[in-house]
Every structure is written in structure tokens, then in C-alpha cells.
Amino acid sequence: MASGRGWIRQQHIDQLHRQIAERVTKPVPPFPLSSKQAQQQMSFPTVNSAKAVPLKNGYARKLYASKKSQCSQSSYIDKIPSEIVLKIFSYLDTVSLLCVGSVNKRFHELSKDNLLWYQICSTLPPMKNSRWKPKHMDKVAEILNTSSLQEKPPGYWKKTFINEILANRSNKITQILKSVKHSMGIPNNIEKVVKMSGLHWALTFKDTSGRVKIIKQMDVFFRHTSLTLFWGCLLWPSLESVTTLQLHGITPVLLDKWMPQTKNGPQRLSLIAEYNLSNFRSSRIIGQDAMVDVLLLYPGLLLGVWKTTSEIAFVMATLHYDQILEISTLGSADRPYIIPPHVPVLDDIDPNYGLHGYQLHIDMHSGPRTYLCGTFRNLFCLRDYIRNGFLRLSAISMKNNRQHAPLVGKVGLMWKTPTFEGSIQNCFMMDVTVLDEAEKPFWCFSSPVSLHPSKNSESLYDFMGQSFTLKYEDSEGKVKTELVWMKETEEYYIINLVLYLSTKKVNSWFGTNY
Template sequence: MAAVHGRAQRQRGRGMAAAVAAAPLGAAGLVPPRLFAPFAAAAGLRNTSRSFAARPGECSETVNAEIKSLYRRPPIKPKPNMCIESMPSEMLMKIFSYLDAVSLLCVACVNKRFYHLANDNGIWLKIYSGCFPPKRTIWKMKSVQTETVPLSCAPIQDRKPGYWKKEYILKQIAAVTTRVMQLVKPVDPYTGLPSRIKKAINASWPCLDILSTLKLFGVTPLLLDQSKAPSRNGPRRRSLIAEYDLSNLTESNVALGANKLVQLFSLNPGLLVGLWKGKNEIALVMASLHYHLLLERSTLGSATVQYVLPPNKPILDDVDPEYGLHDYDLHLDMHSGSCTYLCGTFKSLFCRKGDIENGYLRLTVVSLKDNTKHVPLIGTVGLSWETDAFKGNVKDCYMMDVTLLDETRKPFWCFSAPVCMELSSKASSLYDYVGCVYTTDYADSEGKVCVELVWLEETKEYFIVSLVLYVSTEKVNNWYGTNY
């Protein structure tokens, strides 16, 4: 035993392999702790200071069996890494206090525990006070660099959890509405409508493959930071504008026009749907919405209920026997996207009592007999469409925007819809025009529009030779309080 031990001592400098060779497991002897420790570490064993020396009356086989048992012990598994969900609530609250409002709302969707922690009034009061500084000091801040409001503050103790979160969201909604309404204060003197509505509303349409019902929403950011651009992934509030049933889309009564690739269909109010020819698949969806109360419809409704237009308060006039039949102004816009074919205003439109027929008031805008008021269309009429892969133009189709103002210059009848020109079977009865006659008709619950055009082959242009509006007497009676 002494010889083996001395040999191991002399070969200490030759490394671990030499030391192990000098003291084979089958030999009688001991393995000093300073030699066993590195070998045990390399083998994944627990470090120990126990010396395996043979005690009196104990054979070397017993010692060797204890050494061999060390090799059969499984390696110790490392402790699992700590995840954020297992952290104490105090640490999570500290982390949440550095998040902004949008991130805090996202964190609240992780689980129930995070939701309650993310509703902390102290965190939301800090966000609220940073975005909406109070006009009067309700609580004191020691310095500008103070990170959190003391939890002993009265506004926190007296409120239920989530109070300041709700107050922040409600005030953000009010701030967004106020800011958007400021954009539309300037009014167009010709139409009586907001002139900057395009800057306040931005609509985008996804690509659709299969659809049975289509709902049109106005989407408004729930939180608005004037120093940052609105986040696309942030919370949004939706307002239902219109709902369309597409189950009978292929019926002929809604067919608008077609080209080599798509067939277009029109649905009121102002929806254009294109189907790929030969397939019952939607190629494109376009909306043409009138500006009248569009901002209110896009922001003041809910996700399930549309915004209800406020009722008109009629003003009775017993002096004028034809009250409600005269002094209308029409603003007409015919266009296809960025291409405008006609944009004009026609004033002092009227209707006599004798012209009321079949429940409609007849307002003649362009008379067939008065060729001095015939209006040409500029450019080649066609409705342009575009998808990610294709684009095209449907001939003789366009968008029609009608704004009819009453005698107080208040919007009376407004719509925007895709329409088409159809070839008429009758020839032109006018001597000044020689060409094909086309008609464009539009109708809804409030009235009708009938347009007659003549195509001049020599000049390659359309002329509007007749334009008549038919307004429902029911609408006139409800508006003016009359009884026609």
C-alpha cells in the first residue's frame, strides 16, 4: 500500500492520466482526494473529500465497490431557469411600470395574473399624468425625475383597480375625436361639406377570396400619441358603417359592367365588388362613400350597431304655398378614382306642384330642349380597378357623387355609388347631335337620378343632354313638415 501511494505521489506532475494509471482500481490502496477530485469532475461526479482507504478488517474489494458505485450515479440535473411568470408580483410590477400604454394593454392579455397586475392604479396614474397634466395640482411630485406616484396618494387609494386605466382610455378617445373634428372644420362653400375629410379618413381594403357577408367599419386608434405615428398593432375601436349580403351577388339586377378579367357588381350604399370571370371568387372590393356625416358614421357607432343620423327638425312655413319645392342646389361629381369626367354645381332647382307625379318631385337639372345647358364629359369614361397582380378598366362605368342642398344650404340628399351607361334603343331626336344615345339610372329609397347622354363620334366625347332628379315626396314631407 505504501509503495502504490508513493508511486502516485511521484507521478503527480505527469497529469491526471498518469495518476490514475499509478493507482488501478483493482489494486489495493487508496486514492488521495487531490487526485480523485479532478477525475470525478471530469466524469460528472460530485466532488467529495472522502478517502477510500481500507479500514482494518475491510478488504480492498469493498473499497473498489464503493468507488465503482460513484460511476453509476446519475449526473445531477441543473436547476431549471426561472421564467417571468414565476417572478414575485413586486418585481413584475416594477417591470410593468416601465411599459407604455399599448405594451401594458398587450401584457394584460397574457394571463389572469398579468391582467390584474397590469390594472394597477399606480402605473396607470403615472401614464395618465404624463399624457394629461392636470390644470390644478392634485398630487405633489418631489422632482421632474420622479418615476412613480406614491401609492399612499389619495387618488389611488380611493379608486378601484383599473380606474385610472379606464379614465386614460376614455380621455384618449375624446382627444382623438377632438383632433379629427378639427381637421374637418373648414367647409366647402359649393357643397356645404367638410373640405378636408380625406385627411381625416383613411380606408384600406384586404384581398378577399371567399365571402358571404361583408361589414364595413370605420377604424380609429384607441390611443393617440401626437409625438409618434399610430401603431398598426395597437388597440383599435370599430364603428359599423354598412353591412352587405353577398349571397345574391351574381343576380343581373346588380350587374354593373365587365371587361376581359372581371365582372363588376354594385351594392348600395356605394359598394363595388369584382368577380373573376369564369370563377365565383372575389377579385376586388371597392367602396365609394359620400362625405356627408361620414366621420360620425366612422367613429360614433359601435362594432355591431350603426350610427343613427340625427332626425331633422322641420321648420314650417305657412306663407310660402310651395315651401319645400324650390331653391335646391345640386353638386354633381362623375369620376373614376383620380380621373374626373364632370364636376359642377347647378343652382336654383325647383319643382311645381303640377310636376309632382307618382310620389316624386321632379327637379330638372339639364333640359333636353335647352342645348345651351348641355354638358360634355371630359376624357374617356371608364372605371379603373387594380389588384396586386392585375389592373384594368371597365368601359362606360364611373362613380357618381350627388349632393343636393336645401334652401338653407343644408345637405338634403347625398349618395355616392358606382353606375354605368347603357346603350339605349332609341335614336337621338336632337338635330345638333348625331350619335348613339346612352342612359344612366340610379335609384334608392330617397330618390332617383336619370341621365341621358349622346356619344359624338367626330369629337370622341359624351354630352349630357338630360339630367333629372326625382325626390321622394315622403322625404320632402319629413324634412319640411309639408303634406305633398
């Protein structure tokens, strides 16, 4: 041990002498030197001098102290023999070995050693539901020796291991998706499945310089047909420099219990939605309070901006349960999962096929609060009401007082940050689930909405109070709602709720030609 420490010290001294010699060969600066600098320069040997500067020199000691850390990192790590590095790597677990391969180029090459990865593959328990069954190292050693393993190209066994892990993950995800229970065509055990798969969600910000910042979710609320995600932190990227915002679903690659789980282990990203923030100021403001303005980004994302600084305060996103597991796990980091097209079931007997038998489930909420949750069955549309490319389905009629429904409680969108919290008046989340005659999801969405004063107040002459409207529209349909504020009970009443389904979507779904 003593001889080893002496060798290390001698390496320090030699490295220091080489740096001093290189410094002497630099040209003399054109500006005049002070007396102290001139004295220090005169103390250095000339280029042709064979004598080294002694360590007792004050300048040499300062240079030694300032370069100590850099010298040790650049000289010792590079001079460690590869055999010793591989021996150290053999004590690492799988996740640590994958991470150490990203330190530098040398570690990357050494971490691909075939014998190293074959030992890892051979000592792990058999992978359940996998085509590959690793054998024990002692049995294999009788047939294969070190030379035969090294005949494979570098990284062969590492690639084999990673491919089998990804195949095992795919099988595990498939099993998890099959375990989902459906009620009326919608998954009803999402919270349990999310915990089983380790699924969580994150925001990815990209700025003009190409830098990327990932922020994981702070909180999540599970509802009947959707979930709401919250992000709140103290160090948001500047909106002036951010160009793109992406919403990803993240799942761990190692899903088996026998594999070590780490916080920063390998993960797989699945792109859900991408938003352009280069011109975020043109986004629609759906609500505000004394501290923040809330911007709506389609689909289903809310961006809270501080009024004083015009910077991000919080981010909220709402996702409908329909196909949520597929789009959160089966996509890639830069491409979303493409939902397979629906195959229509033709019916030549019913002349009004595709115009009746619809069901509507609607949920209006904010966080843990529920303002309205109801189901409307046997909705239909007559041929005469197919106009402007839409089928008209009436769920709540203004003329039928028994159908009118109240919004329970004080309506508002709750938000929070690590330091503040508040509520945006007349804003909330709305989940709409439309099922066809076979109770399959026909049109599903979850989106933030807001109430606005109605311009047609004269049509509500039977009611006392101010009238409001709520509208939503996308490529598959529209929702129009009329409400009235009842002063006596201090609550909103829905007096008219109409759905408009796109005839293009209906014809594609049922194979008709309306």
C-alpha cells in the first residue's frame, strides 16, 4: 500500500512539471509586466533548461492546489487499466451498468464487454413469459469459454439483454392492458392499472437553444371517466424562450419485481400531445383571477400565467379514460400512438341505422368537486334534423322542466402552486362520453370549459336570472349548453343541452351515407 501511495504522489509531481514546462513555452504577453509578475517569470526555467522547478516555489504550490482536482481526474482515471475497470463494473447492478456507459467514450466501450453482460444474463432469474431462458453460468462454462464469448462483436450480449428486456416489457404491458375492466365501454379500474404499470406523466419543454427540461407531475385526480394532472414548481422555463411543450406518458422499462427499481432507471416515453408555444399569447383566455390568467391549449391543456411577470404559474391537463393506457404506453418519444381505425358493422335492414340508440354520460368537475354527473339514454335524431353536416341529439330540452339539472356548489376551477392556490370562477373540467347502440365509445373527450354571458337572453323569458352559455367543438362534434343563474338558490341550472355529431364521423363509424 505504501509503494502504491508513493507511485500516485510521483504521478502528481510529474504531471505538475509537465504543465509548468508547457506554460513556459507560451509567448510573452505584449503588455508590460509588473515587478511581481516579472520576478515570477524570471523564476521559471528556459525552454532548453533541463532543471525542473522545485515544489518549494510559492507559485508552483498555488498551481498545484488549483490543478489538483483536474490533474487527478484526467490522469488517474485514464491510467487505470481496463482489466481493473471491468472488475469494478462486474460488481454493478444492471441499471448502474447501463448508466455508467454514458459517462465517457472509454466507459461506453468497456461497458459493452460480452463476458460482463453474459454473466449478468446468466445470473438473473428466468424472465417470466419470455422466449429466452438464461442458464446458470457454471453449466455454460463447461461448453463456452472466455475466448468463444469474445468472438462475438462488442456489445452483442448487451444488445441481446436489452432486446429481451424490451420484449418482456411489451408482454407485461399487454397483460396489464388485458386486465383492464370496462363498464359501458370505459375502463373503470384505471387507478389500479396505473399503479401496476408504474405509469406517470411529464411535461417536456424545448427552448430556442435546443435545451430540454422535463417536469414530472405534482398531483393527479382520478374521476369517473377522466383524470386531471397538475404541475407546479418554483423554477419554470421562461415562456419567451420556450418553443415547444410536449406531454409524455412515462413507464419504467424494468417492470419485473426481480429487477432492481431505481428512481433514475431506464424509462420509455410515449408522446401524447405536442403544443406550439412560440405564439402562446394568441391562445384563448378562458378565465382569470387576481393573480393568474388561464390559457387554453388544445387538446385539454391549461397554462396558468402570472399577471405580474407573464411567466408560468402552473399547468393542468385532463385526459379521458378512452384509450388513455394505449396512448400513454405504446407510443414513442417523438411519435404518438396511432389508434387503429374502427371497422364499421353494416346493417341493411334498419333504414335509420346510426341515428338512434345513443347514450351520453357527462361529468362536470374540478379536482375532487363534482358539479354535475349524469347519464342520458335513448338519444336519437330524425332525418329532418340532419343539417349543415351534423346530427342533432337533444339531452335536456328547454321546454321540459323535469329535465333541467342544477350545478351543485360554487362553480370554479381550483389551481395550486407550491406557494399559492386559488379558484377561477365559472371554469371547470367537462368529460363527455357518447356511446353507440352497441355501447361502444363513439365520441369521448375531456376538456376545460368556461361559462359566458348569453347574448340571447330574450329566449329565456320564463326564468328569472342571468343566462349563460357553454360551448365545445372539435372535428367530431359540438356541445352547446344553456344555463341560467337562480338568485334565490344561488346556483346554475342547465335548461338546454344539445349534442351535434358530425355526419362524417357517423358515416365512417356505421358505414352509412347521411
